[in-house]
Amino acid sequence: MRAVCATRHTVKRAAVLAATAGLVTAGLLTGPASAAGPAAAPAGTKAACAYYNGTALTVYGQRGDRVSQVQCLLANRRYLPWGDVTGYFGTRTLAAVKKFQSRHHLTADGKVGTKTWRALYA
Template identity: 55%
Template sequence: MIRTTLPFRRTAGASALAALVLATALASAPGASASASNAPPAGSSPVCAFYDGDGVTAFGEQGDRVSQVQCMLANRRYLPWEAVNGTFDPQTLAAVQRFQADHPPLVPDGLVGPRTWSALWRG
């Protein structure tokens, strides 16, 4: 089998193009910006993948369950994206209570139990 090699110019051009594409992809990758206030584009709904259960989550708790609640509330505009921090603080409590009040028969008690989780998962 006879193999031919590409002229140097084409190889260098292809390498330059590949480097440009890679640099562009890295610059636009998630986490490329240090700003915590980056809101998702209008009309989009980021996936919340911190937790997938329905365990009771309450004021004062921290961790993945809280991050999941906050992310889902932020997707529904009950909470600003800057508030997704994994801590069930007063701002999160108020957002949970507003969500519960807007979704009867939920009781706006601020506890995220199985019924509130179900309503959050349904969207």
């Protein structure tokens, strides 16, 4: 059973990475190529955030794909600079999440739970 789960995770991750590579090749995965920030990208351009597609609780101090997804979605909405999409949920990400939550009439606790994920994907 454990090997089956690991295989599914590996296959799913490979599919996400392949899809992302295809978007990059097609020129559809955009985001500023430099540290200049959102001004470097054409107006209205958003990156395809393909790090994670779930709604698991994501909080301060965590690292990984879930955090990168939160940061990418926040950067697309200009709550976080692109240079801060690092995969680490630090103080800047915490402040951006709280600001986003406040502006979307959610409890501004800095925790990315189901309601905050839904609002980020909306």
